[in-house]
Amino acid sequence: xxxxxxxxxxxxxxxxxxxAELHARLTRTxxxxxxxxxxxxxxxxxxxxxxxxxxxxxxLCLGGLSAVAMRLQLARPxxxxxxxDLYNQLFTxxxxxxxxxFAVPVMEAFAVYxxxxxxxxxxxxxxxxxxxxxxxxxxxxxxxxxxFMLKIGPDAGWFAYVPLSGPDYSxxxxxxxxxxxxxxxxxxxxxxxxxxIVTVFKQRAPGMTLDRIPLFVWSMLVMSFLIIFxxxxxxxxxxxxxxxxxxxxxxxxxxxxxxxxxxxxxxWFFGHPEVYIIFIPATGMVSSIIVAFARRPMxxxxxxxxxxxxxxxxxxxxxxxxxFTTGLPQLGASFFTASSMLIAVPNGIQIFCWLATLWxxxxxxxxxxxxxxxxxxxxxxxxxxxxxxxSVPLDAQVxxxxxxxxxxxxxxxxxxxxxxxxxxxxxxxxxxxxxxSERLGKWNFWLAFVGFNVAFFPMHILGVQGMPxxxxxxxxxxxxxxxxxxxxxxxxILFISFVLLLINVITSLSRGRLAGDNPWDAGTLEWATxxxxxxxxxxxxxxxxxxEPLWDNRERLPxxxxxSVDSREVVSGTLTxxxxxxxxxxxxxxxxxxxxxxxxxxxxxGSIFTPWAVVWGSIPVAITLxxxxxxxxxxxxxx
Amino acid sequence: MRFRLTxxxxxxxxxxxxxxxxxxxxxxxxxxxxxxxxxxxxxxxVCTFVWVAxxxxxxxxxxxxxxxxxxxxxLEPATERRSAAVVGGAVVATLLTVVALTALSYLxxxxxxxxxxxxxxxxxxxxxxxxxxxxxxxxxxxxxxxANEIYVPVGEPVTVKLAANDVIHSFWVPSLFGKQxxxxxxxxxxxxKASRPGVYRGQCAEFCGWQHAHMGLLVVALPSxxxxxxxKLQSAPAAPPQDPIRxxxxxxxxxxxxxxxxxxxxTSAGSRVGPDLTHFGSRQSIASATLPMxxxxxxxxxxxxxxxxxxxxxxxxxxxxxxxxxxxSYLAGLQ
Numbered sequence: 001x002x003x004x005x006x007x008x009x010x011x012x013x014x015x016x017x018x019x020a021e022l023h024a025r026l027t028r029t030x031x032x033x034x035x036x037x038x039x040x041x042x043x044x045x046x047x048x049x050x051x052x053x054x055x056x057x058x059x060l061c062l063g064g065l066s067a068v069a070m071r072l073q074l075a076r077p078x079x080x081x082x083x084x085d086l087y088n089q090l091f092t093x094x095x096x097x098x099x100x101x102f103a104v105p106v107m108e109a110f111a112v113y114x115x116x117x118x119x120x121x122x123x124x125x126x127x128x129x130x131x132x133x134x135x136x137x138x139x140x141x142x143x144x145x146x147x148f149m150l151k152i153g154p155d156a157g158w159f160a161y162v163p164l165s166g167p168d169y170s171x172x173x174x175x176x177x178x179x180x181x182x183x184x185x186x187x188x189x190x191x192x193x194x195x196x197i198v199t200v201f202k203q204r205a206p207g208m209t210l211d212r213i214p215l216f217v218w219s220m221l222v223m224s225f226l227i228i229f230x231x232x233x234x235x236x237x238x239x240x241x242x243x244x245x246x247x248x249x250x251x252x253x254x255x256x257x258x259x260x261x262x263x264x265x266x267x268w269f270f271g272h273p274e275v276y277i278i279f280i281p282a283t284g285m286v287s288s289i290i291v292a293f294a295r296r297p298m299x300x301x302x303x304x305x306x307x308x309x310x311x312x313x314x315x316x317x318x319x320x321x322x323x324f325t326t327g328l329p330q331l332g333a334s335f336f337t338a339s340s341m342l343i344a345v346p347n348g349i350q351i352f353c354w355l356a357t358l359w360x361x362x363x364x365x366x367x368x369x370x371x372x373x374x375x376x377x378x379x380x381x382x383x384x385x386x387x388x389x390x391s392v393p394l395d396a397q398v399x400x401x402x403x404x405x406x407x408x409x410x411x412x413x414x415x416x417x418x419x420x421x422x423x424x425x426x427x428x429x430x431x432x433x434x435x436x437s438e439r440l441g442k443w444n445f446w447l448a449f450v451g452f453n454v455a456f457f458p459m460h461i462l463g464v465q466g467m468p469x470x471x472x473x474x475x476x477x478x479x480x481x482x483x484x485x486x487x488x489x490x491x492x493i494l495f496i497s498f499v500l501l502l503i504n505v506i507t508s509l510s511r512g513r514l515a516g517d518n519p520w521d522a523g524t525l526e527w528a529t530x531x532x533x534x535x536x537x538x539x540x541x542x543x544x545x546x547x548e549p550l551w552d553n554r555e556r557l558p559x560x561x562x563x564s565v566d567s568r569e570v571v572s573g574t575l576t577x578x579x580x581x582x583x584x585x586x587x588x589x590x591x592x593x594x595x596x597x598x599x600x601x602x603x604x605x606g607s608i609f610t611p612w613a614v615v616w617g618s619i620p621v622a623i624t625l626x627x628x629x630x631x632x633x634x635x636x637x638x639x
Numbered sequence: 640m641r642f643r644l645t646x647x648x649x650x651x652x653x654x655x656x657x658x659x660x661x662x663x664x665x666x667x668x669x670x671x672x673x674x675x676x677x678x679x680x681x682x683x684x685v686c687t688f689v690w691v692a693x694x695x696x697x698x699x700x701x702x703x704x705x706x707x708x709x710x711x712x713x714l715e716p717a718t719e720r721r722s723a724a725v726v727g728g729a730v731v732a733t734l735l736t737v738v739a740l741t742a743l744s745y746l747x748x749x750x751x752x753x754x755x756x757x758x759x760x761x762x763x764x765x766x767x768x769x770x771x772x773x774x775x776x777x778x779x780x781x782x783x784x785x786a787n788e789i790y791v792p793v794g795e796p797v798t799v800k801l802a803a804n805d806v807i808h809s810f811w812v813p814s815l816f817g818k819q820x821x822x823x824x825x826x827x828x829x830x831x832k833a834s835r836p837g838v839y840r841g842q843c844a845e846f847c848g849w850q851h852a853h854m855g856l857l858v859v860a861l862p863s864x865x866x867x868x869x870x871k872l873q874s875a876p877a878a879p880p881q882d883p884i885r886x887x888x889x890x891x892x893x894x895x896x897x898x899x900x901x902x903x904x905x906t907s908a909g910s911r912v913g914p915d916l917t918h919f920g921s922r923q924s925i926a927s928a929t930l931p932m933x934x935x936x937x938x939x940x941x942x943x944x945x946x947x948x949x950x951x952x953x954x955x956x957x958x959x960x961x962x963x964x965x966x967x968s969y970l971a972g973l974q
């Protein structure tokens with residue numbers, strides 16, 4: 001006590017405080033208040049991360065419902081349930097929602113929530129930007145779905161190929177809505193990517209050298225770099241599209257010297273890395289779950305990390321395999337066959353390392369591990385059918401057919417959604433403090449596994465039987481009826497499995513068994529703190545001695561001290577060694593990010609109607625940003 | 640002569656009735672498609688083998704018995720070394736497989752996309768939602784223009800030049816060859832052969848708007864002499880109607896909105912917006928391989944195109960009940 005009395009208020013350190021007082025003071029410093037304004041001002045990565053996760057799952061639900069509607073339409077030939085107009089809107093909404101509003105954001109969401117905990121820090125870097133990114137994402141998603149409800153949902157596909165999406169063949173506001181929604185989600189994704197990179201580079205707990213960074217964090221780091229390099233391509237493309245549509249430029253109009261294939265190059269230069277933006281974080285989830293449930297450290301950590309990075313690089317050299325049938329020069333196309341097949345090698349390394357870990361592990365068959373095993377079964381099929389579509393001649397037959405639909409659902413649902421659901425079961429106890437039901441979990445898994453395969457395996461056959469994608473119906477004579485009916489039945493089973501997941505989440509929130517800090521006896525830092533974590537994450541910053549710190553320090557985790565308890569501070573360290581360098585102050589809560597997001601959303605929305613919105617909208621944006629960055633007279637400002 | 644051709648075509652249709660509805664890549668009817676089907680099965684075989692191998696290892700890893708290990712960090716150096724060797728071997732095997740498949744793919748590609756001097760060159764233009772088909776011939780008076788159906792001689796190389804007038808489409812007849820896109824502002828080209836006489840269905844494979852699902856086409860492969868006869872018949876203008884009902888039908892056709900979009904060579908109808916109807920009645924199907932050719936279907940299509948293909952560019956034209964029969968007779972008689 002004498003120490004704290006003797007020190008100035010804003011320089012009280014955690015060094016000599018007792019646990020109770022430390023907890024009280026840190027809570028006061030870091031907590032999010034309970035008032036409305038305070039909640040909306042929160043910059044806590046856990047609060048924002050939780051909102052992100054819930055929002056992403058709401059969009060999963062909407063995207064899933066649109067898929068169910070499509071499957072009902074396709075269950076019979078020449079069904080009249082949905083017309084071409086609604087069907088085209090639905091498949092556009094499905095793809096757009098799943099890619100832009102669910103898959104990428106949910107991965108970022110888990111990163112926002114878990115990365116600071118795994119790194120042993122108290123908040124994400126740039127927490128206000130984090131709050132801002134969430135609001136922009138939320139507004140973009142609401143904007144898209146509100147348009148759909150108002151019957152102006154985009155209908156040119158999630159890929160929006162020109163000229164179909166151009167001013168001549170998609171009049172009205174539909175495609176503008178789509179293009180502007182891209183801008184919303186890209187802004188938010190870029191913001192999160194930057195936060196994660198800086199957090200991983202600068203805010204790791206002392207002792208967490210590069211080789212002690214958890215694989216989950218590595219995967220999120222690689223994802224973030226992919227976002228930074230891939231997303232600008234689609235932003236350029238969607239901006240050019242909007243300019244073509246609203247300002248009368250002719251970037252994509254061949255009649256005026258534009259080029260319709262330019263869109264495809266730009267879109268897929270983003271679109272292929274996009275797949276890995278979704279898949280790479282899922283590999284991080286797989287790694288976390290395998291280590292925890294195989295009860296041993298990962299076999300081949302270094303090759304796994306190098307594979308992740310290699311996949312990240314290679315993913316930028318594959319985009320042309322979406323364009324093999326556009327009449328590009330043959331030799332050039334075959335280069336992309338080689339690069340597309342080559343990416344099987346680093347992905348293979350990952351699979352083999354996981355298998356080796358399980359081989360020498362002592363597997364505990366809990367729900368998270370079941371989902372990872374389902375991942376192996378499904379994803380390997382998807383990866384191998386990917387080798388097939390990578391071949392120029394084979395792709396000439398299966399491109400744009402249901403074979404490709406099967407392929408990428410095997411990759412994305414098998415490769416990303418199964419690990420993700422496993423991750424929900426795995427980290428739910430940490431996030432809520434309660435366990436999910438194992439019994440329901442097993443039902444959830446088996447229904448999802450059976451439903452998925454029944455829904456999507458027949459699509460391989462339909463594709464080679466000649467059924468093209470994106471058709472709202474098909475003729476009875478084509479003979480595709482029975483397999484489509486089977487597929488629709490599988491889709492319903494898959495849907496039921498998600499309903500079970502929802503029931504499990506809701507009932508476990510109030511009635512689940514209390515989890516304790518580390519219910520799975522896992523080894524990484526997020527399990528060192530309470531469940532749910534206190535607002536300040538760790539009462540003292542851990543000192544990391546091993547890749548699995550909690551397995552290495554069974555009795556007590558070593559900690560470092562010296563951080564202020566009355567003002568928000570995090571430890572900033574060196575890039576490779578995480579040698580602590582600075583006590584960096586972390587921003588206080590602020591309502592400005594929300595106001596700035598509203599201003600930005602208004603600008604984006606208005607620009608659909610008049611280009612002048614960009615001019616007038618810049619005024620409220622400037623005002624809110626000024627408010628956001630206004631110096632508060634904190635000691636750091638004066639330094 | 641016309642009778643003989645129709646008879647021969649009808650017998651072909653009869654023998655290939657199953658093919659009429661089929662457009663499967665696994666039912667190849669030409670050397671290119673056969674090559675592709677073989678390639679498909681080779682890749683499928685290799686991939687299945689790899690998948691089964693991975694699943695066996697996974698299963699073995701899960702069920703094999705292992706001694707208790709209270710401390711997860713207590714690893715056996717010998718086991719780690721063995722795992723490293725096995726993983727290293729698996730990576731090398733993956734690399735070799737990938738290289739082999741890439742080589743196979745490349746060699747197939749060279750063979751499949753090699754060009755010969757074509758016996759026939761056809762220009763196909765994709766439009767929302769039908770196919771404009773023109774045969775390139777030496778003299779303009781032999782020009783053949785048709786729609787949604789391509790006649791080719793059996794066993795001879797056929798070059799199809801692909802263009803688009805509105806949005807991107809993709810030309811795909813699975814039992815003959817893989818697909819190739821039709822892109823505004825550029826011209827693509829494919830070449831294929833049909834091994835046997837028959838009718839092969841294809842469909843647009845690139846999403847092109849509302850009626851993407853109903854943008855089919857038929858390829859009819861005929862023995863060379865029959866094909867030549869077909870060409871000759873198609874290059875002729877429409878024969879003027881003889882019987883009074885068809886005459887009346889022609890008057891109705893020419894007085895309605897029909898001529899705003901359609902051509903019937905030899906008459907005053909000369910617009911190029913919609914399909915050329917000069918020999919409409921000789922086709923196997925209507926509305927881009929959506930309905931089989933029959934008087935009933937012609938009537939249904941003429942009366943309510945929007946009900947059959949919602950969003951199609953052909954408007955519902957008001958036709959009085961007593962006008963329908965002559966109009967259908969006229970159209971069906973455009974042989």
